[in-house]
Amino acid sequence: MKKILILGASGAIGKYLVDYFYEKKQEFNISLITGDIKECNFVEQRSDFFHLDVSKNGSFEQLPKDIYAVIDLATTMPARMVGYDPKQYIDINIGGTYNVLEFCKSNNIDRLLFAQTFGDILQHSEKDPLLKVDMIPIQDYSDNKSVYITTMNTSVELIKCYHAIFKMKTFLFRLPTIYNWDTNIYCENGEATTMAWRILVEQATKGEDIHVWGDPNRKKDMVYVKDLCQMFYKACFINRDWGFYNVGTGVGISLLDQIKGIIEVFKEENQSRILFSPEMRNAPQYIMCIDEAKEELGYEPLYNYIDMLKDMKKERDLNRF
Numbered sequence: 001m002k003k004i005l006i007l008g009a010s011g012a013i014g015k016y017l018v019d020y021f022y023e024k025k026q027e028f029n030i031s032l033i034t035g036d037i038k039e040c041n042f043v044e045q046r047s048d049f050f051h052l053d054v055s056k057n058g059s060f061e062q063l064p065k066d067i068y069a070v071i072d073l074a075t076t077m078p079a080r081m082v083g084y085d086p087k088q089y090i091d092i093n094i095g096g097t098y099n100v101l102e103f104c105k106s107n108n109i110d111r112l113l114f115a116q117t118f119g120d121i122l123q124h125s126e127k128d129p130l131l132k133v134d135m136i137p138i139q140d141y142s143d144n145k146s147v148y149i150t151t152m153n154t155s156v157e158l159i160k161c162y163h164a165i166f167k168m169k170t171f172l173f174r175l176p177t178i179y180n181w182d183t184n185i186y187c188e189n190g191e192a193t194t195m196a197w198r199i200l201v202e203q204a205t206k207g208e209d210i211h212v213w214g215d216p217n218r219k220k221d222m223v224y225v226k227d228l229c230q231m232f233y234k235a236c237f238i239n240r241d242w243g244f245y246n247v248g249t250g251v252g253i254s255l256l257d258q259i260k261g262i263i264e265v266f267k268e269e270n271q272s273r274i275l276f277s278p279e280m281r282n283a284p285q286y287i288m289c290i291d292e293a294k295e296e297l298g299y300e301p302l303y304n305y306i307d308m309l310k311d312m313k314k315e316r317d318l319n320r321f
């Protein structure tokens with residue numbers, strides 16, 4: 001039986017990943033160990049849970065040593081930070097990654113999977129929305145996400161060092177916004193707010209007018225958390241030493257089609273009218289090139305945009321996350 005450790009298991013992605021592995025645990029003979037600084041009943045009911053802080057190396061002593069794979073989601077990001085405390089990025093993202101790497105090295109763990117942000121290359125998308133795995137990172141240093149992105153880039157560089165020096169099997173995933181239905185806090189510029197797409201869902205449910213901001217033709221790759229789980233799962237068992245994968249569907253959905261889809265899936269009694277506000281700011285545009293994930297992992301996204309919305313609606317009604 002292979003033990004898989006998910007760090008950051010109580011988070012938005014973590015809970016879905018725990019659910020995914022839990023459902024497959026008999027079929028694939030795996031046992032699930034989880035860790036987080038935050039308790040979560042959903043996770044504790046489905047795994048052997050350890051309360052831990054990745055930024056403290058002593059936290060790792062309590063964990064079983066015979067772990068096969070570590071999936072590290074225990075980083076912190078601007079979307080979860082009220083106020084602005086860049087030290088948390090240094091301590092948790094860089095310090096935590098170092099502790100995870102040392103834990104993996106000391107216990108001869110077979111492989112490490114890590115979730116990097118696509119913030120490292122997003123700036124390329126204004127020239128060409130297609131984001132490729134091997135693009136050179138560029139950033140807007142004046143953006144308040146730049147310290148976060150820098151710490152994630154540093155973590156990735158550290159992981160590459162451990163892979164090269166200690167021959168640790170390593171799989172890096174570059175994540176754009178991952179769509180999922182949950183109740184986590186969401187922040188912009190250090191203040192709690194509601195995600196734009198959740199506002200659209202609310203408007204569509206109530207049949208209120210919906211304004212399309214900026215250019216309605218800008219496209220975004222809308223990837224569902226359950227497809228990300230599929231990628232992590234495949235990387236746990238693939239016979240390779242190394243992989244660097246963009247996460248996505250490889251397909252762009254225009255802002256107008258995003259809104260039409262939300263109305264189609266979430267409307268109740270009244271149908272929202274679509275109005276255009278070209279004077280408002282543009283949404284980001286990007287399409288993730290997923291060629292490497294298809295070729296090396298055998299990944300095929302299972303959820304197109306409408307299927308994703310329907311499944312999110314189902315999860316909303318089940319209220320599991």
Ligand SMILES: NC(=O)c1ccc[n+]([C@@H]2O[C@H](COP(=O)([O-])OP(=O)(O)OC[C@H]3O[C@@H](n4cnc5c(N)ncnc54)[C@H](O)[C@@H]3O)[C@@H](O)[C@H]2O)c1
Nearest residue numbers: 008010011012013036037038053054074075115175177178
């Ligand atoms: N969700 C996305 O759209 C997205 C996009 C790009 C990158 N990412 C990266 O993936 C990570 C996971 O995403 P998420 O949406 O699940 O984030 P999340 O914030 O919902 O989950 C992170 C989990 O890590 C835990 N954690 C934080 N600090 C910890 C510590 N010191 N010790 C142990 N656990 C700690 C948190 O309690 C939380 O449960 C993010 O932090 C981010 O860096 C996510």
